[in-house]
Each structure stands twice: as structure tokens, then as C-alpha cells.
Amino acid sequence: MTRTVGRGDPRMARQINDRVALDLLADQGPLTRTQLREITGLAQPTVIDLVRRLTDSGLIEELGQVEAVRPGPRPVLYGLRTGNHLVAAADVRDNELWATVIDVAGGPRHTLSRAQDDTPLPEQIAGLVREVIAAAGRSGETPVHTVVGLPGIIDRATGDLGFSWDLPEWRSGMLDPLRELIAGPVELVTGVRLVALAEQQFLDVPPDTQYALVWLGVGLGLTVIDNGRPYLGASGAAGQIGYMPVPGAPVPPVDRIPSAPDGFRGDFQTLAGSRALRDLGRTQYGLTSRSIKTMLTQAMRGQTPEADAFLDEVARRIAVGLAAISSVMDPGLFVLHGETGVAGGAHLAARVEAQLRDCSPLDSRVVAPRFTDWRDAALAGGLRVAKEQGRLLLWGSDGDRSPSTG
Structure with a gap:
């Protein structure tokens, strides 16, 4: 056309x-x-x-x-x-910082990481971006566009960090310092959304089909990709499924002030968060591993009645949440990511899909992620967004991406 x-x-x-x-x-x-x-x-x-x-x-x-x-x-x-303009992506999670740069036209990618310290977080992020630019042989260059992935909600009205259990001191105060320190356009994006955008390129689904990436870790998150773009919701808070009421989980009142190191133990999170699943394995199935990753790996290798029952219960709990999501968004495909999704892999995904068939009349496939390292996924998704915005700035509008006969 x-x-x-x-x-x-x-x-x-x-x-x-x-x-x-x-x-x-x-x-x-x-x-x-x-x-x-x-x-x-x-x-x-x-x-x-x-x-x-x-x-x-x-x-x-x-x-x-x-x-x-x-x-x-x-x-x-x-x-x-190549060699004219850089774009950058950074990601913050689990007390680590990662940053990567690439030329907007392609070429080699350069990546660095470091542990967080006591320096103000915007200074740490900007400093690491400068370091990776220097490592790419482009010292002093300002990126055309920089994307920073953060845990929490990005306010759609301001583009700044909103609610975040992990970064409470930087709510509504992260964006301006980053723009000043990096001296160029900066965009904040929820890290789970960046992972979803990275996974999208590997999925066998039509471009106009919805799919959902479910983040299963200490916290729970969701990104629904609709027509190639993340669904954000009115305020940017779409996907906070840890708070979603589900059968079998308590419904505590929402404490809006962080009062526990793990943050608010919401409804679905109380049922399927990694700490809840680890406690389940210890107390009911005699599994003694210290992490859900090791516990799932050992259970899949164990092939005992206890291990099999544990895996079925983990899958059932996840499927309960997916059934609730399906009834509203009806995605054709779920990708299970995060600590639990990566550790469980295709084995857990198949069990969850089977359980989902039992509790929902809607047919959705459930698959394991292609990226097994969330940092690689978040940085790849960040570069995708940065390149799109950088090209828009440098090359102008793409109209409807169809050539003009005029």
C-alpha cells in the first residue's frame, strides 16, 4: 500500500x-x-x-x-x-547498574556494569553512561537518546519515576537530574516493559496480536504488548499484578507507605511471589533450597511425588493469575520471565499452560523466555526504544512507513 x-x-x-x-x-x-x-x-x-x-x-x-x-x-x-550518533540504555535492579551504547545506525555494542554505591543514583547512572561511551571510543559524546529502565511505575503525565518500593527516595525526582547530567534527551521506562519489547522479536505471533510478559520474581509484574506497543494504562501503572486479588490469596489493605523490606505483599504476590513459592516448598513439600531458582531446578530433576506435586502447585498458582489477566486482556500468548519464569523454563511453562486450560475457557499459549538474563533483555529493549526515538529525531517522521507516490 x-x-x-x-x-x-x-x-x-x-x-x-x-x-x-x-x-x-x-x-x-x-x-x-x-x-x-x-x-x-x-x-x-x-x-x-x-x-x-x-x-x-x-x-x-x-x-x-x-x-x-x-x-x-x-x-x-x-x-x-555509522559513527555519527550514539544511543544509550541503562538499567537499575537488584543493587546493580548496567549501561550499553550503540550507534543509531548499528555496529558493535558496548556494555559495562557496576554495583550501586552511596552516591546519588542519577549521578551513578550518568557516570556509567559516560564510562561506556568512553569504552566505545566516543569519549565526551552526548547520546541522541538515552533510555533508563527502573523498577516501579513511570508517571505518564510527567515521565518521571512514580511509585517504587525499591527506589522510594527518587519518586518524582529522577528525570531532571538525569537530563542535566547526561546533557541530552532521557526517557524512563519500567524495566519489565523493556524486557517485553526485547522478547517480542522472537515471538511467533502476528504484529497485531496481543501478548503478555509476566514477571515472576520477588515482585510480580505484567506488560501487555498491543499492536507492537506496551499498554500503559491511564497513569502508567498498568501491569502491577502483585496487587491483583486472586482466589486463594489474602486480600490485605493497601499500605501506601513502605513498611517492610519486601514492600507491599499484595494479593497475587502473596500467592506466587518467589518468597511465597520458596516458603511453600519448604513447609509443605520438604524442599530445603534457599532460592526459588535452585528449588525449581532440583524439583524438575528430582522426579519424586513431592517434587511433582510442588511443581503442579506452583503452576496452579501462576495459572490462577493468568486466568484473571486473560478474562480482561485476552492475550494470545504469555511469556513467563523473572527469576521463577527463567528457572522453570519450558517445563514450568508447559505445566502452567495445562493448569490454565483447567481454570479458564480462553486458550492462551504459555512459553518460556528466550532471554535467560534479564539484564541482557532490559538493555536490548532499552536500545530498541532509544534507536526508535533517535531515528525519529535524526531522520524525521516516518509518516505511515509506506513510500509516498507524490
Whole structure:
């Protein structure tokens, strides 16, 4: 499908065509002018002009020639020109900081990490971003766009950190210091949403299909991807499923002031949080492991009646929550992530899917994550968002991502 622009809009037509070509080169790698013409449906003179314009502006460059298959001139391959603009992603979780950078046009990725210290958190994040930029050989460069993943709720009205059990001192006070210290555009995103965006590229679902990533750890979280984008809710708090009332869990009053090291033990969290599952294994099934990760691993290897019963009960508890989510959002697919989801892998996912069939009439698949390290996933998702925003800033609007015939 092409997008027709009025006769008086040749400049807009060129901008749309340029952005479509740049996105194709970013997604598919180097292409010839003939390949660009075949994919976009644009006329040959339009493609020739487009390639010349993007080459003169320094956005693309010649990268060699196609291997000869018959006599005659070999077509030239064009690709994005790297080395001009960096984007960055950082993530904060479990007293660790991670940061990574990549050129907006692609190329090698550089990553660093360190433990948190007593320095104000924005200074630590900005300092690590500067360090990883220097490690990439681009010391002193300001990223075109930086995405920071945080545990908690990002307020949609302000873009700042809202409610967070893990970072109570930085509620509504994280964004401005980061922008000043990094000296460029900074966007805060809930870490679970970044993980969901990273997993999306591996899922066998149509682009317009909903899928849900469920974070199963000490805390519980949910991100629903709808038409390729995270569903945020009115305030940005969509996905706080730890507070979701479910059968079999107590319904305590909400304590809005953090008063315990584990935060508010909400309804579903009381049933399926990693500490609740670990206590379940110890008290009812005689499992003595200190972590839910080790407990699940040993139970899957044990093949005893006690281990099998424990795994079934873990799966049942998770499925109860998924059934509640299904009745509202009806996602076609659940990805189980976090400490519990990664440790349980495909074995636990299959058990949860079977249990879900028993407590919900809605058919949803349940699968294990492709990223087994949440840090890799969060950074990959952060770079995806940063590159999208960086390209928007540098390359302009993509219209409807269809070439213009104007």
C-alpha cells in the first residue's frame, strides 16, 4: 500500500520516502538501488534521487558491490553510515547498574556494569553512561537518546519515576537530574516493559496480536504488548499484578507507605511471589533450597511425588493469575520471565499452560523466555526504544512507513 501526498507536498513526499529507505536499510542491512525500488515500489528516477540525497547528507554510504553473477557492471550496495550518533540504555535492579551504547545506525555494542554505591543514583547512572561511551571510543559524546529502565511505575503525565518500593527516595525526582547530567534527551521506562519489547522479536505471533510478559520474581509484574506497543494504562501503572486479588490469596489493605523490606505483599504476590513459592516448598513439600531458582531446578530433576506435586502447585498458582489477566486482556500468548519464569523454563511453562486450560475457557499459549538474563533483555529493549526515538529525531517522521507516490 502506498501513501498519496498532494501535488503541493513534494518535500513531504521526499521526507517520507527517505525515512522508509533508511528504515529498510536499518532493518534489512545493505541494499542496492534495484532492491530499494522493488521493495518500496518507487520509480527508478525517484530511487536514484533518493540514494543521491541520502549519500550527500552523510546518512548512507557505498559499502561495496554485489558479487557478480553475470557479465556487466556490478550493482553497488548502500548501507547506513555509522559513527555519527550514539544511543544509550541503562538499567537499575537488584543493587546493580548496567549501561550499553550503540550507534543509531548499528555496529558493535558496548556494555559495562557496576554495583550501586552511596552516591546519588542519577549521578551513578550518568557516570556509567559516560564510562561506556568512553569504552566505545566516543569519549565526551552526548547520546541522541538515552533510555533508563527502573523498577516501579513511570508517571505518564510527567515521565518521571512514580511509585517504587525499591527506589522510594527518587519518586518524582529522577528525570531532571538525569537530563542535566547526561546533557541530552532521557526517557524512563519500567524495566519489565523493556524486557517485553526485547522478547517480542522472537515471538511467533502476528504484529497485531496481543501478548503478555509476566514477571515472576520477588515482585510480580505484567506488560501487555498491543499492536507492537506496551499498554500503559491511564497513569502508567498498568501491569502491577502483585496487587491483583486472586482466589486463594489474602486480600490485605493497601499500605501506601513502605513498611517492610519486601514492600507491599499484595494479593497475587502473596500467592506466587518467589518468597511465597520458596516458603511453600519448604513447609509443605520438604524442599530445603534457599532460592526459588535452585528449588525449581532440583524439583524438575528430582522426579519424586513431592517434587511433582510442588511443581503442579506452583503452576496452579501462576495459572490462577493468568486466568484473571486473560478474562480482561485476552492475550494470545504469555511469556513467563523473572527469576521463577527463567528457572522453570519450558517445563514450568508447559505445566502452567495445562493448569490454565483447567481454570479458564480462553486458550492462551504459555512459553518460556528466550532471554535467560534479564539484564541482557532490559538493555536490548532499552536500545530498541532509544534507536526508535533517535531515528525519529535524526531522520524525521516516518509518516505511515509506506513510500509516498507524490
